Amino acid sequence: MPKVTIDDIPIEVPEGTTILQAARMIGGDIVPPAMCYYSKLKTSGGYCRTCIVKVEQGSEKDPRPMPKPVASCRTTVMDGMVVRNITSVENLEARAGVVEFLLLNHPLDCPVCDQAGECDLQDLGYGHGAQETRNDFPRREFEPIDIGDKIKLHMNRCILCYRCVKVADQLTDGRCHGVLNRGEASEISTYIEKAIDNDFSGNVIDVCPVGALTDKTFRFKSRVWYTNPIDAHRDCPTCCGKVRLWNQGEEVLRVTARKDQWGEVQDNEDGSPAWICNTCRFEKKHINDWVIEGPSKISRHSVISANHYENALRNIKADTLKMMGAKPHGVKVELGTGALDPNNNK
Amino acid sequence: MGKKLLLKNDHIPGINTLEVYRANGGYSVLEKALKTMSPDAIVEEVKKSGLRGRGGAGFPTGLKWSFLARPEGVPRYVVCNADESEPGTFKDRYLMERIPHLLVEGMIASSFALGARTSYIYIRGEYFYIARILEQAIDEAYKAGLLGKNIFGSGFDHDLYVHVGAGAYICGEETALLESLEGKRGNPRIKPPFPAVAGLYGCPTVVNNVETIAAVIPILEMGGEEYAKIGIGKSTGTKLISASGHINKPGVYEIELGLPVEEFIYSQEYCGGIKGGRKLKAVVAGGSSVPVLPADLILKTAGGEPRLMSYESLGEGGFATGTMLGSGGFIVMDEDTSIVKNLYTFARFYHHESCGQCSPCREGTGWMERILHKILDGHGTLKDIDLLWDIQSKIEGKTICPLGEAAAWPVAAAIRHFRSEFEEYVTHPERIRDIKHYYRLNASGVTAG
Ligand SMILES: Cc1cc2nc3c(=O)[nH]c(=O)nc-3n(C[C@H](O)[C@H](O)[C@H](O)COP(=O)(O)O)c2cc1C
Ligand code: SF4
């Protein structure tokens, strides 16, 4: 089995493992953020570039460093590979650049966005972004459109991660949902605003890392942090029926798939992804429709997680230590030319 | 006169027809190759020739061919990249328009060498009239038994198709080209796998530039070793240069690699000097994506050696003082040219042509264009120059395909060598708004470098 070292932590992983997967096996702060990769969707990843890492040594056989940062989600490890993520200031600066690009045309309309509080871009901006924008030009604008009667698309918020395109390609039949136009003018759309007519189309909402695709049946009902996530199931003829209810008291405001610590849909016992059907998601909004299992365990570092502020505090402490040149938990901090801005350095 | 291998017959009337082409020795190289050589022997000759890809990257063609995977029972493809969209490059157009049969002959020979039963020429949409010329040549070849079954009685069968793109620069990137050829959106693929392993329809594929494929014929005619004697060092053979800009004789020239840049610009055989006897200001030597160099650095290297038209000499000094041969799009700018305006034109192009898959290129190219527009309009600040520098550095190396670099390098080079000109724009907006300045930069006292 190939052995790879990520931020000075060695791990042996099965042949064919990507750097990102290897980092997730180690866990903790050294895991690169991934905005477009989604382990449950074939050919995902490689687009957003937030997961870039520096490969200091290619392999045991060929120890040369890789000339450019690589997308950790699409680069498989080689035996003897040495990777730097948070222990390379250069890499953190490059990532801060990517985050700036992702936010460049983003409307920053969190106050009116249903995704706020569970948005990967919010988390990313909080962890890696700068305080202020350097973009003084008008931002790109699109009109919101309906993808069928249950899904709303706010293209302004889209980061073109292609996850929904892969869902449409791999979970639903027919190729009617994709990217129109090119470059900066690219937009997600269905062909002539047609609904994706399929039982599993609602999963595009769950894979969307931002508030571009949202559930119209939940629109403006509540901020997500005022809801209680509860795991529940029902005997569904179409899907696994295992869902997460987002309740206010007895009232079911929203139904989603269950997500794991990486923000991805959890697996069923047989290892297949636990995607849910549109009936479970949009039609079963009564508590009696469900067998309640209990409160959901949410492990993401987001505002919906109870210990969020504690985590933030711990991170700031670690940042301060790093800035002072101390080496918490034996992690080597490589000093580069750039400033160690705590905002770029989480 | 320099040696001519590709364009030696381009002046002959009717050379675009099979009859005249054959009367001048056309297809005799192919006949000899099919009848007397093994496919591997052809690959060997191409290796010996030292031929390097003429599409921009200069990768050794023989080596690329030897990487082609050859699994049992899986077809292999040869694809000719005729997307030629890099601003300043128009040599493939000339070659295909004048001598279409040279490309067809090259395609058959290359396909025989690589064991491809089918090959494609992917041509940009704007060249639709050349697609017709090629199709006519292919028709003639089929009728004469040069394509189809059992060519020259060798037992080798081959079909050649022309596929017209819709006119997107990004479809010149080889994996975007393959996507487009498969009928999909022209987005570059994430590599690996490389086309040599999984290319067209997932099968092993070689993608080569028009000029690269055409050069196979003279190589087989004279032998790889003889070909390698032309040129200088690892820059062997001849190269087509598309010369444009403020020169007396713009056009496509075939040069022997190693020709001094100064001779290329000033001799009557080639560019014939700068128009109107004005002074040379700068040159973009290899198509719009390579770094611009000021006059002193394009004529001589930083070490004072004469700069030559070769991969190595143009690259000498790295990007600090050197550039690249690229695709051979040689754009000459005289003393009255505004580098800022020129850069804006390039930036606008890359912004327009980004496929939009990866965030740094999608967002960064538009941002750079807008900042340059602001500077050009006299609303820029000194901070904007630093911001431009920072943006290009954050795009470079962080993208899926090299279009990101193609957009970043010109910005970096213009600021590196002509920073004072950008400063002039932001500190003296009144001068740029002056109509005289608009036409003659020197009227405001701006000097190069
Ligand atoms: C954005 C972009 C555009 C390109 N356009 C062309 C082109 O128009 N023609 C071409 O031959 N190569 C082009 N290339 C290079 C091709 O990807 C590929 O390297 C080339 O076709 C290989 O052929 P060669 O080895 O014969 O040069 C382009 C590359 C990039 C990144
Ligand atoms: S709509 Fe959401 S899932 Fe689809 S590409 Fe945009 S950000 Fe990604």
Ligand code: SF4
């Ligand atoms: S660098 Fe630009 S053109 Fe190339 S894949 Fe990325 S977005 Fe597309």
Ligand code: FES
């Ligand atoms: S997560 Fe790897 S490039 Fe987006």
